Amino acid sequence: MDDMVVKKSEDFSEWYNEIVELANLTDKRYPIKGMNVWTPYGWKIMRMTDEFIREELDATNHQEVCFPLLIPETEFKKEADHIKGFDSEVYWVTHAGLNELDIRMCLRPTSETAMYPIFALWVRSHSDLPLKTYQIVNTFRYETKMTRAFIRVREIHFFESHTCHTTEEDAQSQVEEDFVILEKVMRHLALPYFLLTRTEWDKFPGAYYTVGVDCPLLEGRSLQLGSIHHYRENFSKPFDIKYEDVDGTLKHVHQTTFGMSERLVGCTVAFHGDDKGLVLPPDVAPIQVVIVPILAKGKVEEVMVAAQRLRDDLKKSGVRVHLDDKDERPGSKFYNWEIKGVPLRLELGQRDLAEGKVCFAVRHDGTKGSFLRATTVEDVHSKLQEIMRVMNESAWKRLSTAVxxxxxxxxxxxxxxxxxxxxxxxxxxxxxxxxxxxxxxxxxxxxxxxxxxxxxxxxxxxxxxxxxxx
RNA sequence: GGGUCUGUGGGGUAGCUUGGUAUCCUUCCAGCUUGGGGUGCUGGUGACUCCGGUUCAAAUCCGGACAGACCCA
Missing domain, CATH: 3.30.110.30 (C-terminal domain of ProRS)
Known part of the structure; x- marks a missing residue:
């Protein structure tokens, strides 16, 4: 691996491009622009983020579903504003085998037009409502501008929740619930954000209103992380999603959506990273603790055994821990794990064994110290919690000074x-x-x-x- | 949509003007050495985007395709 040569404060774009490669989050060599390979380390961060999202949506009685990737052109065109907003950026499937298709199909740029014809079948009466669903899938948009790993891509991993309600007020309360879900997910990533109602010309195509979730980055930059939309009846009318109300009349449902993408990973990199590399919040760090054994000649066996025992103790207590037993100099290992953003490093050598201690170094603020070996497991747990707390505090402090x-x-x-x-x-x-x-x-x-x-x-x-x- | 430029081991590069043995750094592998902040030495694996043309001979010149970067609408 090459050195980090670019400083975050000097050239943010270059720094970002370099760090995602050095930390091995993605492989950009796939021969389609904007379609990158998720490497194991990067994908684990994404998966853990997805898990937090799933946890919160499940807890609020959303049902996970999975709709097909292809959408027939006839359905896609039902909502006029929607098609106008997306027609320049969808991929079309025009052939199947050797035959040209009568009705073209697009790769979903988002799933409204895939889901809503089916919602029309699912929703019959007021007792079917609210209908609260979500899916975690990939979506496709033909970006013509410069692409950037996790931030501007053509194949986008995201979650989208879609809900149907009897009234506008009920849909409105769904929007409020989405804010609570959002807050809980963002805590795990230690990312601060603004909730801003978008302008009329910038709202989602077809929406009644859109609230953007924006994270502040360096020098007046902001990154949109997600959006929450209130559709009113804008989609239920063209897709004819109706329910029979208590009084026997047929009414169109009011709908909302909420979505966030792999940008959450990109933003975690961009917001927390520094000149030494990634800085991961413990909740989404694939490796929360790395143990670097300090092996001196003649004492290799003794230190290794102690390091393995420490790893096993931590693993048993639920910590994602890695013992770096490669035959390399410790200094070189320190650099590598710092690039990868591991929140807490433990060092264990002969000296520590003699003193009954374990040395630690905290990634995000560079502090160092030692734990008593006897209490290391508990100490590690409380240190990881403290890191989450401090990272969240300083994140929100940064938001207020960014304006x-x-x-x-x-x-x-x-x-x-x-x-x-x-x-x-x-x-x-x-x-x-x-x-x-x-x-x-x-x-x-x-x-x-x-x-x-x-x-x-x-x-x-x-x-x-x-x-x-x- | 219009234009400019680029494509060399896993990553980064030299060479291209003026055609002839492909350079260096890094990674990776093996061995020794070393070991609390990037050890050092020795050896090794590995590349000219693709198709066609010119030529005794093409990374190099010409044409096209594909991929990428930038500028303009």
Whole structure:
């Protein structure tokens, strides 16, 4: 492996590209742009993230389903705005064997049009509602811009939850539940985020409104991690999803969706990583603890046995632990495990054996110390918990310092900007053009604010956020 | 959609102008050495994207395909 040569603060893009390769999260050599291979280490992070998502969705009575990948063109075209939003970026299957298909099929860019014809069959009466489903699948979008591992790809691993409700209010309460699910998942990744209602021109094609989940990165960048949509009856009408209400009348359901992708992995890399490599929160670290034995001539056997015992003790207690028994210098191992972002390193040598201790080093803040061997198992558990807590605290602190409130467009700082905007598209577009930023939207959760629109001067009592979108 | 450029061992590169033995670093493998922050030595495996053309001879020149990067709409 080559050295990390690029510093995160100097060239973020290069740094990111380098780190995902050095840490061996992905193999970018697959010969299709934007379709990368998940390597074992990267895939484990994704799988654990998926598991947390599954846990929360199951706990809120969502049912996991799995719909086909192919969608007939006839279904795909049922919702006019939806097709308009996606037609430039779907892959089409036009042939089967030697035959040209009468009706083309697209690879799902998202699954509304695959699921909703079937939902129309599943939903008959109000007692079938709410219908709460989700699936964890891959989806395909033909990106023409520069691709980037986990962040902008053409085959996207994601989860999507789709729900149907009797009323708009019930659908609204689903949106609120999604925020709770989101918060729990994000805690495991130690990622902070904004919840911003997107502008009319940026909402999901076909949605009534869209709330974006945005994570702040360096220098005023933001990365959209997910979105929560309220559809009202925009899809249930074209797909004819109706239920018979208590009074015997037929009504269209109100729908919501919530989705997040493999960007969660990319964002974990981008947000926590540093110049030494990855920094993984213990909850999603494939290896939480690595043991590096310090082997001195003549004492190899004794130290190795003690290291194996330590590994077994930790493993038994439920820690994901790895004993690095390769024949390499310890210093070289330290560098390698730091690149891979292992949260906690334990060192065990002759000196420690004599003193009844185990040395440790914490990845995210570089602190070092030692545990008593007798209490190491408990100490490791509480250290991992402490790391999660501290990483979350500092993450949210970073979010608050990533924002600058401005009252004019003169020399805006390189931060995520917060300002007054009247809500008119013409003013919004002008702000975007002049700052070369993207308006992310207005906070879903009301913030105390009062200012004038940066363009027309009209008063407003809600702030708008804008950032360099990645 | 229009244009510019690029493609050499697993990774990064030199060589291409002016055609003739493919360079160096790293990784990997073996052995010795070393061992609390990137040990050192010796040896080894491994490459010119593909198809066609020109030529005695092509990584090098020409044409095309494929893949990628960048710029413009």
């Amino acid at each position: 600058a409130t401005i009252d004019s467009l003169e020399n805006p700082p390189k931060k995520i900007l917060r300002f007054g905007w009247c809500g008119e598209e013409s003013c919004g577009r002008e702000i975007e053009t002049r700052t070369e930023l993207k308006i992310l939207g207005t906070p879903y959760i009301k913030e105390a604010f009062h200012a004038k629109c940066l363009i027309c001067g009209k008063e407003t009592d809600k702030p708008t956020y804008a950032a360099r979108a990645m």
